[in-house]
Amino acid sequence: MPSSAVSDASSRRPDAPGPDSARLDTPDPDDRGLWWALGGLVTGKWSAVLTLLVGLALAGGLFSIGAPDSSAGPNGRPAGAESTRVQEIAAEFEDGATTPAIAVFTRTDGGALTREDLAAAADTRDRMLSVERGPETGSGTTADTTATRVPLVPSPDGKATTAVVPISNDRTGSELATTIDEVRDASGTDLPEGLSVQLTGGPAFGADTAGAFAGADLRLLLVTSAVVAVLLLITYRSPILWLVPLIVVGLADRVAQIASAHLNEAVGLPLDGSTTGITSVLVFGAGTNYALLLVSRYREELRRTPHHRLALRRALRHTGPAVLASNVTVVLALLTLLVAAIPSTRILGVAAATGLLCALVAAVFVLPAVLALCGRGLFWPFVPKVGDPDRGASGRWYGLAQGVARRPWTVLAVTVPLLAVCALGLSGVRIGLEQTEQFRVQAQSIDGFETLREHYPAGQADPATVVARTDRADEVEAVLTDSPGVEAARPTGSSDSGWSRWQVILDADPSSPEAFDTVRALRDRVHAVPDAQAMVGGSDASELDSRDAADQDLMKIVPLILGVVLIVLFALLRALWGPLLLIAATTLSAIAAIGAGAWAGTHIFGFPGLETSVLLFSFLFLVALGVDYTIFLVTRAREEAEEHGTPEGIKRAVALTGGVITSAGVVLAAVFVVLGVLPLITLTQIGITVGIGILLDTFVVRTIVIPALFTVVGPKVWWPGLPAGDKPSARPSPA
Template sequence: MTARRSWVLALLIAVAAGALMGLAGSDESAGQSPVSLPDSAESARAADLMADFPGGDQAPAILVITRTDDAVLSPDDLAAAEAARVRVTGDGQAAPLMVSDDGKAALAIAPLSTGLSGFALDDAITTLRQSASADLPPDLRSEVTGGPAFGADIANAFAGANITLLAVTASVVALLLILTYRSPVLWLVPLLVIGLADRLGAVVGGKVTTLAGLTSDGSTAGITSVLVFGAGTNYALLLISRYREELHRNTDHRAALRTAVRTAGPAIVASNATVVLALLTLLFAASPSTRSLGLQAASGLVVAAVFSLFVLPPLLAVCGVKLFWPFIPRHGGPDLADAGVWHRIATAVARRPVQVLVASLAALAILACGLFGLHIGLSQTEQFRVKAESVTGFETLADHFPSGLTDPTSVVGATDRAAAIQQAIQDTSGVVSVTPAGTSPAGLTKWSVVLEAAPATDEAFDTVAALRDSVHSADPDALVGGSDAQALDARSAAQHDRALIIPAILAVVLAVLFLLLRAVIAPVLLIAVTVLSALAALGLGGWISVHVFGFPGLDNSTPLFAFLFLVALGVDYTIFLVTRAREESHEFGTRAGIVRAVSATGAVITSAGIVLAAVFCVLGVLPLIVLTQLGIIVGLGILLDTFLVRTVVIPALFTLIGPRVWWPAQVEPARSHADTV
């Protein structure tokens, strides 16, 4: 990768990448909404059966009209509302206008095709909203809500997301690279390589996901881009840092770069393999969006590693040391492993490891306590960081119409057991009313069930669970669906995924550390510390999300995604540090080796951590709470890893345990005094 003609390989990879992106065409995934409901869920199976009923191929969007002064609607207001209903439905024979008991709100149902999704659904809802507001008197307010409107507003949240995320992420990375390298030109090379890797990673990830029978969406595309930029920048920082260090020892810049690739390459491959394998554990998830994220992000990170190892080094070799101007490394400069601020910090930690370790672990444990009492699960109306019309319209409906009336729960069961099923529904606590809503040619009957509890609340979930128990006793094959049932099933799927995948992530990371370090004690300690750090970040980030930003709780998917990124990416820095510590320990012993490792890698790990934390915070530019929470928690966790775990906790542990940390391998110092600090 550093020979004089190695640039030819880099050029071929770049040309092939451009051709592949051109052949792949545009990616429509950014216009798709996340799908958190498994196909096997009862509510999903109920939704599939709805297509067999009259009108089953349509979903109701709800138009609600109120006065801006919240007064009672006058006859003229009702006439204007009726005109708006006709404009929206396009059919004067559609369901009539419904007026609330307090006379302050009117609603109309506008059926939309269930086949609409993503930006196509957003366009349809936008047209409805424009039609409703056209010619409406200024003292009347129209809002379109309902299931299709929520889907449209979520899709609209990702409108231009790829461009926005790419622009903001690239700007953040460029700024931090300039500050890190203090060079007007050096930052351009890694940014160019990572930017190309990001675009190719999006194409490759999208195609691989499609071939696997999965569907990408706007959130998976955005998170993948952030991961590729963040991890790719980390790989570049590690390689260039080692290259700069070797230039102090070698006058031939190609020889120095060759040594850097040989020594940093295994750490890059190991860290990339760790994150990729951890992401692939998401394929075991029940949630379709979670499976898509795992495969798409894993594909993108493989591309990032390939570009970091096969495109970046040839470019560095061609440009030479002038790329570092004005701070060009000189032969015979200071040994970074034996001087500087990080050496002083590591030495201080090694002198008082017990006190430092106890204080650090106590701090992490206190932060983790923020998890106690933290609510997990956001309702449909709580998904947006800014108020969407679907949310405000839903709140208006809730103020003027009975709970559950505008979005009833559905029950589907065998027609020959209809009487028993209806009686079971009526006998269920929390059910206000039940109305037969049609039959299908397949011998099924559908009921519309109004619940007493407010939608998407714990009380509504309890009622749905009780309703399922009741109707299953009358017909074991009966299905309960609707929005509340879907929310309950999505929550159950998220709980299943956390219980299954979090242990799988830990097993994968632990296996990689065993293979990399060929030791037993060190990997177990490292994974334990990383888990504690991740829990501390979840506790702190969750507390900030609720008590500082005012979010009602964590989204169902936030704990799993945050834990995955915190553990997998946190181990990145562990690998960078510990592989260097093992290298130094062969000559200087474990205690001195860990000090030298912190000294040598402190600057690059700090820079990489700040870059990655900032890149994750970029997710906050999108108006969905789940992505903002992910940015907060992962950003804070990476900073904890960077400034506390890698700098303080791990050095203190290695100092206390000494050479036994590498057991069963023998890492003996070459000099008898090497293990003194």
């Protein structure tokens, strides 16, 4: 890599004069202020070294601490929901410290179980129980006693039998996955030929989720790094330059993972596998975008001065405010998730906001310091030369902007209906996925659950749980047995704290609309029993509560996101009409992307429906990240309008930012699509939807719609202010 000294020496060669040559070494009146001072700190000869050493020391300190385990699946159960309260009360029962996994035995040929099969199933049940209870040591031991209390339950058709395997509630994440693996290993030995066993139920689903995420962070990091590396190499056309932003952003991502894990744990919201994946994508995407913007302006300034540190300092002064505004917008939008009822949503808000702040620090402090040390030669073989022509009024991007400016109403008449048609893709798509539809990988818990559905009556595979005060148990049980949609209600004991519990078998398939309707009706009936404090829980009730909470979060958080973004735009542009136009265009783009993503997921990728959380997360990322590019564009448009006026300023802004914003959009879209390497359909759907939306925003909204809107409205977009270039007295006279 060329040294700074060599680069400076080469930059002092005489260059051919160009249109900007008169500005060489001429003091810029705007070389002042906070960003100018910060630029001097991070680009100075010795201060750049110190900045880099401090950054590496802080990162090394975090690396030495490490991060806690984050392999658990997402927690979608609302804290104050009725199903959550039922689970808390169930912990007070004798078996409350455990959650049942279900072992289901069948023959591979689909035939009826023989007496030998049932005997082998009983022996297998005992071995599975011994994993948690300890090895059997003789008659009368705990394992023997437990086995007698866990009978085999044959199916009505005689082709299956089940046994409950209690798993400690203390086991989560990788520890739970290890325990379930041990139970499955114990079940798979000494089975007669043709007899198979599958372990399903809540703990098995949790273990399979944790197992699916095992190693997923590394896969995501490798694939993301490869995608970013290829795109940066294409963008910069340099065998060296692409390494710098990639290494800096990769370092920021690792710091973000550790910092967010500890911060989330400190506030009682421990990370899960899906959150770490989304956070990595955001850090890589946003960090690379910041780097692209800074390096692009750095290259531009190198055409105006032979001193690379001065060029870098000016580049940071010009791009820093836009990067900061962009980052603050996304961070504040993410923090609106803290008002959500669903824990995994709040977890994402804290973790992703922390990650974005790490990306900002890397882009503003570490990256400029590295660029300052590397020098101008980092751009080899296409090293910018002093006096190279100004691209602001030339090139294909300027030609496109001119075409939009000539027919802005025609452009809007075509693009706005097109976006509206894309939004219609959401109609007819099923919202909400069953638990068995969440995985993109094969899982024994799903296969076992489907086996239960095949051989047992509807609802018996996953019964509901009802709790009530013991002194009203008779009235509650009478209501349960007489309720429509209830096939059976079996008492399962009482607690010392005065609660009674029932397992209630519904006559509807688990996670079906009929099951949700039955749960709602059952809650209405048991709530009506005086002083019973009866509540309905279980998997169907929990999923129903999660969906209701997700709907409420969507209606509550979407206005907050739009409000936060609008306030940031008001503060940044100090104008009224411009921010309103920008938020309207961004919102339409986001809705269009969600519709297009839903249609593509259903009709192209074959997903059974759209997971509820995808709507909120996709809207959040599309609005917050889409405004990123809008901020990059309009801040440059305002800068150009000061000299050239708004009509010409917006065209020059498109020309000057077209390449970098397009590259940034392609990188960000590609990085989000990489979420598809993770095992949950939800993450794949978010990746597809946001990827489509970023491309729409990059190639349609930012390139066509916003320039057309600014052309139609004219200088009034900056009202009540007015750029100097739009004032008649300040406009240069024609040559």
